[in-house]
Amino acid sequence: MWRYLIRRLLELIPTLFGVSIAVFLFIHAIPGDPARLAAGQDATQAGVEDMRVRLGLDHSLPVQYLYFLRNAVHGDFGLSYRQQVPVLEVVREHFLPTLLLSLSAIVIAFVVGLLAGVLAATRRNSWTDLVVTTLSATGISVPSFFLGILLIYLFAVNLHWFPVSGSSSLRGLVLPSVSLALAPLATIARFVRSSFLEVAGEDFVRTATAKGLGYAAVTYKHALRNALIPVVTMTGLQFGFLLGGAVVIETVFNYTGLGWLLIQSIGFRDYPVLQVLLLLFALEFMLVNLLVDLTYGALDPRIRYG
Amino acid sequence: MRKSLLLLSIGAALLVGVASAANGTVNIAMSENVITLNPADTNDNLDFSLERPIYEGLVGFDKDGKLVPELATSWTASPDATEFTFDLRKGVTFQDGTPFNAQAVKTYFDWVIDPTNHFKRESLYNVIKSIDAVSEYQVKFTLSEPFGAMLYTFAHPAGRIVSPAAIQKYGKDVATHPVGTGPFTFVSSTPGQKVVLKANPSYWGDAPKVANIDFLFVPNAATRVAMLQSGEAQFIQDLPPQLVDPIKSASNLQVSATPSIYVRYMAMNTQVKPFDDQRVRQALNYAVDKKTIVDVIAKGYGSELTAPIAEQVTGYAKQQTYGYDPEKARQLLAEAGYPNGFTFTIDSLNNTTYQQIDQVLQQMFAKVGVTAKINAMESGTFSSTAFAPFDKTTLQAVVIGWSPSTGDADWGLRPLFAKASWPPDLYNLAFYDNANVNKLIQDGLSTANQDIRDRAYAAAQKTIWNDAPWVFLYSPYNIAGVAKNVSGVFYMPDGTVDARAAALQ
Secondary structure (H helix, E strand, C coil): CHHHHHHHHHHHHHHHHHHHHHHHHHHHHCCCCHHHHHHCCCCCHHHHHHHHHHHCCCCCHHHHHHHHHHHHHCCCCCECCCCCCEHHHHHHHHHHHHHHHHHHHHHHHHHHHHHHHHHHHHCCCCHHHHHHHHHHHHHHHCCHHHHHHHHHHHHHHHCCCCCCCCCCCCHHHHHHHHHHHHHHHHHHHHHHHHHHHHHHCCHHHHHHHHCCCCHHHHHHHHHHHHHHHHHHHHHHHHHHHHHCCCHHHHHHCCCCCHHHHHHHHHHHCCHHHHHHHHHHHHHHHHHHHHHHHHHHHHHCCCCCCC | CHHHHHHHHHHHHHHHHHHHCCCCEEEEEECCCCCCCCHHHCCCHHHHHHHCCCCCECEEECCCCCEEECCEEEEEECCCCCEEEEEECCCCECCCCCECCHHHHHHHHHHHHCHHHCCCCHHHHCCEEEEEEEECCEEEEEECCCCCCHHHHHHCHHHECCCHHHHHHHHHHHHCCCCCCCCEEEEEEECCCEEEEEECCCCCCCCCCCCEEEEEECCCHHHHHHHHHHCCCCEECCCCHHHCHHHHCCCCEEEEEECCCCEEEEEECCCCCCCCCHHHHHHHHHHCCHHHHHHHHCCCCEEECCCCCCCCCECCCCCCCCCCCHHHHHHHHHHCCCCCCCEEEEEEECCHHHHHHHHHHHHHHHCCCCEEEEEEECHHHHHHHHCCCCCCCCCCEEEEEECCCCCEHHHHHHHHHCHHHCCCCCCCCCCCCCHHHHHHHHHHHCCCCHHHHHHHHHHHHHHHHHHCCEEEEEEECEEEEEECCEECCEECCCCCEECCCCEEC
16 A cells, blocks of 8 residues: 555656646747736836846746756745745645635535435435536536625625635635535536445345335445545545646636736746646546545445555 | 723723724735846736835826926936936835935946846946945936936836845845835745735835735736736736726726826838838838727727827827828728739737737728738747847738836837837837937937927827828826725736725725
C-alpha cells in the first residue's frame, strides 16, 4: 500500500514537468503583449520596452522557460505582473476560499445526491422517483450562473438572509456553494439511481434478501456499497473540476477564489500567475484521481494495490 | 444628586465625543482590484481613487476639473516653460510624522524619475532635469526642454507626494505601505477584497467626517448594484447605464451622472483607401446620428462630442458639429468616387458597450451604402492589433476611447493626432499626419502662457475637426450609484473617485 502510494506520487513528477512545458507554450501562444497591458494604453513605446525588461520578457522563450524552471525548483515562482508580489502569495491567498467553496459544494452534492438517488431507486416509478429524476434533469440543465443570480436576488437583495458578495464570511459561503453544488448534485443523484438499480438486480443482493437480511441491511450494506464505486469516481472527477475554481460562480458572487484569479490573470496576461494556476489545477486533478483509486480499496476489498 | 451629576457628565462627554470625532464607515464598491498604492507606479483610475484620500499633490483638480492648489500655495513658470517654482504650504506633516517641505518634494520626484526604478510614471516626469530645494518651503523644477503642459502634469494623480521617510524605509514596497499627507491613513489591504482607510486626526485641512473608508473590489456590475441595494455598499463606481433603473426606483438610493473627459470615437486609417479621402471621412461623420448613439448606448448618460476633446478638458474649443445628414453623406461619397459605397472592417473591444456601438454604427453606415464588418476582440488581442506599427498594421477603422489623464489639451491631442504618436509609440490609431496640427501641438508645449496655449490648441482642434480623422461620437458620463445617506463621494471628470469628504447622515 505505502509502496504503491510512493510510486504513484513519484510518477507525478515527470507528468508535472510535461504539463509545465505545455502550459508555458500555451500561455505564451495567447495573443497580446503583457508589457503593453502592464504599461497601459497611454504609455509610450519606451515605457513599454522598459516594462518588458522589468518583467523579464526581453529574453527568448527557451531562456524564459529555463529561468522559470530554475527558480521553480527553488520554490520561487516569480512576481505577479499585476500585483508585483510573489505568485505563491497571490495563489495562496485565493486558494483557501476555493478549497472551502469546493469542499462545501461537494459535500452538499454528495450527501444530498446520494440520498436522493437511493430514495428514487428504492421507490422506483413512484412519485418520489419522478420528482427526483425531473429535478435532477433540471439541475443538470440550469446554468449555475443563472441559479446564482436567482439566489442573490431572492436571498440577498430581497430577504437579506445572506450577503451578495462571497468571500468574507461563512454566511457568504452558503449561496455560492448551493449554486455550485446543484449540477454535481443532480449528476450524482442520477448516477446513484442507475448504479443502484443495476446492482439491486444482481445475484448477491437476491441472496442477501433470500438469507433473511432486513431491508436496511440489504439496501445500505450490500447494494449501496457496491453501487458506490462508479459514484466515487464521478464525485472525484467533479471535485477535481471544482478545485480548479468555479470560474463563473466565483465571478457572479464576487468570490475571490482561484477561478476569479484565473479570469483576472488572463485579462492581464499575468504569465507567472497563469503558469502556477494551471500547474496547480493539473496537480489537483492528479491527486484527486489518486485519492479516488485509494477509495476503491476501501469500498471493495477485492481491490489490492501492488 | 451626585449620581445624576455623574450621569449628566458622562452624557455630556458622550455628546462631545460624538460631535468632535468622525464616526461610521463608508463602503465604496469599485469595479477592479487594487494593484498598487504607489502613485509613481499607478496607471489606472481605480488605484488613483484609492490613493486620493491618502496623498496630496502640489496642485490638483477640483470637482469640475479646474486646477487648484493643494500642497503648493502659489507657483510661477518661466515664459519658455522650462522652470516651475512652487511655494509650499507650511505646517503640514505626513501621516508618519515626517514634516512636509521642499526636500520632501525633491525626494519624491527624484525617486519617480530614477530610471533604475522602472516606474510606470517615470515617462510623465522624466522631462524634469533637476529639482532644487530653494528654501525650506520653496522648490524649483528645471526641465530639459520647454513643456507647456507641466503644471497639469504636476496635477496628475501620479504627482501626489509620498513621505520621504516611507520611500527610505519601504522603497518600492510603498505600493503596500502608502504614506502621504492626506485626510485618510492607510490601515490594511486584502487584495481581491478590500482596502481600509481611517481618518487622519492631524490632517492640516478640513477634518475627515467619517472614521473609515472601505474600498471593496467587486468586478461584477450586477453584484455591485445588489450590494448597494442590500446596504453592503453606500457608493458603487462604474454603474452601467443598463443597470440604473433598479437604483432610480429605490427611495433610499440615487444615480449620480456627471460629465467626464472620456471621448469615444471611430478612428479611420487616414493613410489607406478609402479613408485617405477627407470627403469619405466627413461622409461617415454625417452618416452617424450621435443623438441616437447617446440615447441607445448610454441611455442618455452622455453628450455628443463637440471637439476632439471633451468640454471639461483645459483648452477645449467648441466646433460646429456634423449634423445627421445621410443625404449629404451619400453625396460626399459619390464625389469621392464611391457612389455605391464600400466595405471595411471595424476593429474593437468585445465588451458590451463597444459591441453595441459597433452594431449601431454598422446599421447607420448601411443606410448610406457602406458595409461595415465587425471584428471584436478581447483586450490583449485588441491591444496587439491596435499597437502594430504602420508597416504591419491591419487597422482600417477602430472604435475606441481615450481619457487624457492630465486633464489638459496636450494629452488629449498629442497622443492621438501627432505624427510622432503613430503606433507603436502612442495611440494615433488614425495614422493622422497634418503638418499644421503637428506644429500647433508643439507650439502648445513650448510655452507656459495659457492664452497662447489655448489659441494653439483651438486652431489644432479646428483643423482636426475639419479633417475628420475620426467619426466623432460621444463622451459618456461617469455614473455611480449612491445611497442617499452618504455625501462627499463623487466622480472626478477623469473617472477617478474622490472620497476625501465622505460623510454619513
